[in-house]
Amino acid sequence: MDIKIEGDPGTHNVFQEVKIGSVQHYNYNPNLTTVINYNGKTPYVSSSKATEQMLGQDVINKEATCKEVLNYVSCSRPFVRDGWKDRYMQLWEDILSLKEVDERLYDMGKQQGTNFNRKLVAAILHFLDSQKVYRDPFNAKAMAVALEGDWEHSVRRELAGELPDDIKAAIKLLIKDKY
Secondary structure, eight states: OOOOOOSOOOSSOOOOOOOOOOOOTTOSSTTOOOEEEOSSSSOEEEOTHHHHHHTTOOOOOHHHHHHHHHHHHGGGGGGBOGGGTTTHHHHHHHHHTSHHHHHHHTOOTTOOSOSSOHHHHHHHHHHHHHTTOBOSSOOHHHHHHHHHSOTTSTHHHHTTOOOOHHHHHHHHHHHHHHO
16 A cells, blocks of 8 residues: 655654554454563563453463463572572472462463463562571562562562462471472
């Protein structure tokens, strides 16, 4: 398509052609095909997965989500005590395999940019501080910068969140028995 401009277009005006791929019938914005959320790290491109969940289809890929959580919490490694550095990621793998955590990990709620319950993960990070996994003192501001690249991110508030008692007990038992 040729853009034909008649008359004086003025200064600093840009005219461009935009091509849009196919749009599925259940999108709320008919011009939207892809959403890119950029939070200072690598861009996260959402697919129609969220839309499929809204339609009631269960499309959770637990293995990919666990990898995403492990990638997310690996940003907190600079805060780990020396005695935990070599087993920190294994601890997280074991935490993610707990039945109590597995039941709530995939409940995204209103959180954007993740396929997991970021509030739960932040509360676990905070709880692990009480188990002496992190260096003293635990700094939620620095942890939020490490995790999200922004100290004002909402995850900072969640780093002081409380875990349900069943998850606390399961993690304490895991640490006591295995570590």
